Amino acid sequence: MNFKNIAFLVFSALILTACTYPALPKGESLQDVKESTNSSMTNEQKESSPATQEQTDPLESLKETKAEESIAVEIKDYKFSPENFKVTPGAVITVVNKDSVKHSLTSDEGSVDTGLINKDATITVKAPAKPGLYSFRCTPHPWMRGVMVVE
Numbered sequence: 001m002n003f004k005n006i007a008f009l010v011f012s013a014l015i016l017t018a019c020t021y022p023a024l025p026k027g028e029s030l031q032d033v034k035e036s037t038n039s040s041m042t043n044e045q046k047e048s049s050p051a052t053q054e055q056t057d058p059l060e061s062l063k064e065t066k067a068e069e070s071i072a073v074e075i076k077d078y079k080f081s082p083e084n085f086k087v088t089p090g091a092v093i094t095v096v097n098k099d100s101v102k103h104s105l106t107s108d109e110g111s112v113d114t115g116l117i118n119k120d121a122t123i124t125v126k127a128p129a130k131p132g133l134y135s136f137r138c139t140p141h142p143w144m145r146g147v148m149v150v151e
């Protein structure tokens with residue numbers, strides 16, 4: 001599936017970037033850090049890094065998960081919990097907001113949208129009928145993200 005490939009590539013690129021650029025110690029240039037990171041890596045470590053990436057891939061981690069007919073998602077401290085989940089087509093998704101600011105759970109393609117949820121309020125929405133990957137975000141805070149797998 002095309003979108004799945006793209007999502008995986010983007011995710012891998014993010015992980016790679018995060019691994020390649022550790023916090024910079026004072027007085028060292030980025031180039032120095034990069035070189036010392038690379039040279040201190042043994043071949044064994046290099047070979048094992050793709051496996052590490054797979055483990056942190058949300059889609060990979062959901063592979064063996066059974067799709068739920070209903071699921072409760074909590075928003076707290078500007079984070080969805082769970083961030084990534086798997087549901088059946090049309091599953092009931094209950095979203096509760098535990099923060100004092102308003103949040104939403106809104107799929108990027110637009111078919112799932114709780115609208116803004118007040119503090120301690122709960123909104124129920126239905127998962128899409130069509131199986132696939134649905135990335136979602138919070139409308140006011142687009143960096144709050146997650147992925148819903150409909151299967």
Ligand SMILES: [Cu+2]
Binds near residue numbers: 102141
């Ligand atoms: Cu938000």
